[in-house]
Amino acid sequence: MKRYYVMGLFSNFEEAFSTISEIRQHAIPGVTVDDVTLKSPIEHPEIEEILGDRGSPVPKFSLFGAIFGAIFGFLFLASAQANFLTQPQGGKAIITLPSNIVLSYEMLILFGVLSTVIGFMINARLMTKRHPLYSEKVSLDQVGVMLELDEKNVDSLKELFKKHKVLEIREEVSQ
Amino acid sequence: MQTKDINENIAWAKINEDVLRSMENPRMGYWVALAACVAMIMCAVLAEIYQYQVGMGPSGLNWPHMWDLYIATFVFWIGMSHSGTLLSAILHIIQADWRKPIYRFAEAMTLFSLMTAGLFPIIHLGRVWNMYWVLPYVSDRGIWPNFRSPLVWDAFAITTYMTSSALFLFIGMIPDLAICRDNARGWRQKLYTVLSLGWQGDDRQWRHFRRIYLMMACFLIPLAVSVHSIVSADFAMSIMPGWHVTTFPPYFVAGALYSGCAAIITLFILLRYFFRFDEYMTIPIMEKTCKLTFAIAMVWTYLNLIEFAATWYGHDPVAKELLIQKFIGPHAPFFWTMLFCGSVLPFTLAFEKLRRHMPTMFVVSLFLNLGMWLERWMIVTPTLSFSHQPFAWDIMWPSMVQWAIVFGSFGWFGMLFLIFVKVFPSVSMYEVKEMVFHRRHYHSDELESKFHRRAGDRQSDADPSREGA
Amino acid sequence: MSLKNILENWSHYRRAHEEGGHHEYEHMWGMAIDLNKCTGCNACSVACYAENNLPTVGKDRMRKGQGLHWLRMERYWDEPDLGGDDKEYQERGGSFLPMMCQHCNAATCEPVCPVAATYHTPDGLNAQVYNRCIGSRYCSNNCPYRLRYFNFYSYYEESWPEPLNMQLNPDLSVRDKGVMEKCTFCIQRIRTGKDAAQREGREVKDGDVVTACAQTCPTEAIVFGDLLDKDAQVTKLWKAQEVELGRAKQDKSDGELRGYRVLEGLNTDPCVMYMDRVREA
Known part of the structure; x- marks a missing residue:
């Protein structure tokens, strides 16, 4: 038609x-x-x-990315630390929460931003031919x-x- | 006297034309400036090659001064990168629309100063060729970086900040790139066609665009604060006197915004002069930036005083001795210059006459940044000179190798910025259009004149036209 | 998988540092240095240079502060109470402090290394892995004792001209530029001592391992040993001075007790105890 x-x-x-x-x-x-x-x-x-x-689902992408980033970040760091046998101690625990919180926070933002951008690209139909x-x-x-x-x-x-x-x-x- | 942030009668077509003009036909002066920047970079490259071949010795670093200008300048550039976020994210969220004509170059400045800053931790390594060991890649030997180290936090934070601010700059530029695409020919058209990602300005794109811009701003504000807090953790997490200071994170963030704002003033004046952006980068916007800088300068001064007082009344003998050494010891000339540039000089920003005088502001802003650079140096070095073990007290002067690399970093930044202003629009066209549109439609003239009238002003009786966008 | 590993061993990973980390301590090498006996002769420092392949960097670089001296003799002349102001007999006011890496159990240098090049061994040593070091020099900046030294040049190229290279100790490496290094408590000697004991099928006993500085000290001011060995001389000295690992402040009310650790207040928990010099008032 x-x-x-x-x-x-x-x-x-x-x-x-x-x-x-x-x-x-x-x-x-x-x-x-x-x-x-x-x-x-x-x-x-x-x-x-x-x-x-x-409506715009972009904020949902942000939320998803941020949650994923924080959880993935923490687990990644903690498992790396747990499997790393000759690491410095300095009288500190093997899985150190303060440092992992700082780094997970950065991962939260990084993945949040990346996911937001991807969400934007998809939803705004960018990278397609102009009408x-x-x-x-x-x-x-x-x-x-x-x-x-x-x-x-x-x-x-x-x-x-x-x-x-x-x-x-x-x-x-x-x- | 000009009191309006922007003349709301500028035609949209003129905005396009003015900004696109700024990207065309570089004049002789541009090429000379670019060549000067490249020459500066070559100084640094030669110094770095020498240092790479021979070791860290020629830099003049010694025991106990294991860090010096490299780290100080690293912190300086990271600090400067905070201005773009301040203007584009914080002012976006509080809906201060006067940021619109000036945020683009500030964001570019953010990206380029991060790209400059990122070089320093690499340059300062004793074994540069192994720098990738700081990254958390999976190795079959089961070796990871040490996630407890603030230097690894730096690596994470800077990577995140660089990625995010580059994306923020790029996303915010897409509609402008589409304008460039529609007006360019040759290689530029190809470049902009790819970069504008097929932007066609339909309502779907704008709707998502508004969301992503807000979301990115929301991510960037805490990110910027955390980045400089983490940089301050390089010092605050140690146990050295003068570094182990609780107020360092806010102090660093304030210093960062401060030097960033001062740099914005510098570049503002340069762009306004060379690109004849008088209609967009107006004096009232300059004034607002100056007021913002003044406020941040006072916050910085306050945090400085707090630090002195906390050290003095804390009665930690080592920290106290260090503080005394800063005031009267070998670093005193720099320390006092820093205090003068950082706390006394900004009072020029409080006077309207001076604020509106561009040459004065240009010089002042350069001195403010000199003060901020000295601040970083005075954080790093005196602590190394005078720490717990009196036997290890020492004084050193950085060698030419260090100075050359620091000098070259300014060339690197300048080169990136010069390329940027000719390839990308340094004023956000679509947002200036929005600003003009809003002012035309939503500002009441009575309110406008009420708020902005000053003694000696003539009443503006011209009724802004509401015809045609 | 690692997720399971984390969940199962969570409390170990969170608490183990109180017992020693991933491992039980097999030894806890430590020192006791009696400043009463120290004459400041620098023999220990020379022995250290010979034992550990420390390069001699020459006057100019030494003056610039680019030398390496794992064991340095700190000399202080500024005790006016003891006659430091006396122009004629200035040495009356002099005091000496041989400083080598204190092998802190809560070492400030360890957690700041970005690549984990410095860590704690099951021997209670603060080890430096030269191969892993990338030379960020953060550890040295965060050492309150300033006991870490950096290879600012490829010193080996000039330090041992033929035939001096023949006197290098084959038991340990020669370091190249860009690497941090420090006193190891003569880890090569510890390794030899442990190997010998293992060959003979016995435990390491006191006296099996002696560091170069302790061996050389003419007045036997430096005593080296295993603090976990109840019979070791060093343990007895620590006990006699009522100095303990893990305690930040030593009781000084008893005038007879002279033991202290340098900058204890920073809670770095060093393994080197000094016994204060007693002087006539």
């Missing part, structure tokens, strides 16, 4: 947001706000209010609203875009 991608470029957030608001109120039947992708040069604090809370409708103007100063929709809705969407002073409309058909 053919899918149509249509992107409208707007000169500012207000126009883009009012377009999305109309889509949210079902200005075009069969098109919901979930089909909308907003492309912007900055992170706008109200994006989530307009698009709805789409064919990507416009360099988005990285400059324009706001793009992109929708994925059926052929029958394309024209009404363009009408909607034009109503909100769209600067440019681009479209793309995929198989």
